[in-house]
Amino acid sequence: MVEEFSSDDIKKKIDVILKEPEIRFCGLIDPxxxxxxxxxxxxxxxxxxxxxxxxxxxxxxHRVANRQGFDADLGRVKYSASRRENAVMLSFPFGKYIVLVMANPGINIDRFAWEILNKLGRQWSEYDSL
Known part of the structure; x- marks a missing residue:
């Protein structure tokens, strides 16, 4: 699990994600x-x-921390998504941190999530087999 990261590196990745036209918000949230x-x-x-x-x-x-209690049986969360009327929210666990992305409501969540995972980089390479 990724615990250490370069703040400059993650800031650059967030800036790249924010350039996508569907994105409203992208941020790194601490525990x-x-x-x-x-x-x-x-x-x-x-x-x-x-x-x-x-x-x-x-x-x-809080929700991300609570979900970790099921990791041993169900596997780690790759991402979590919520489709609302006015926005889509996606969260990606990043070690003890969370990358939160908010996008316009018309996106294809799965396709979009994989695009975000690819932009975040090799930290998520174990998810390529899905």
Whole structure:
């Protein structure tokens, strides 16, 4: 599992992901639910205020931590997705961190998730067999 990473490297990867036209947000969330790197595409007006976003990051960190209790039996989570009326949210465990991506609602979630995994790099190479 990836625990160490170069902050410059992940910031570059987040910047690349943010250039995709479907992307609204891409960020690295720490185990406490704090945004470590990333943010919104410069043309996007956030749907949630700062307090709501912080709550969302904290709840995401909590859910990801809780899911790890099932890893021994079900295997590790590759990504998790939620399709809402106004946005799609995808989370990708990254060691003790989470890469959170928010996209426009019309995307094909599986295809899009694999594109994001490829942009994130070789840390996820064990998932190529799916």
């Amino acid at each position: 406490d639910g704090e945004l470590v790197a990333g943010g919104f595409d410069s043309s996007i007006v956030p749907m949630l205020n700062d307090k709501q976003r912080r709550q969302m990051y904290q709840e995401l960190a």
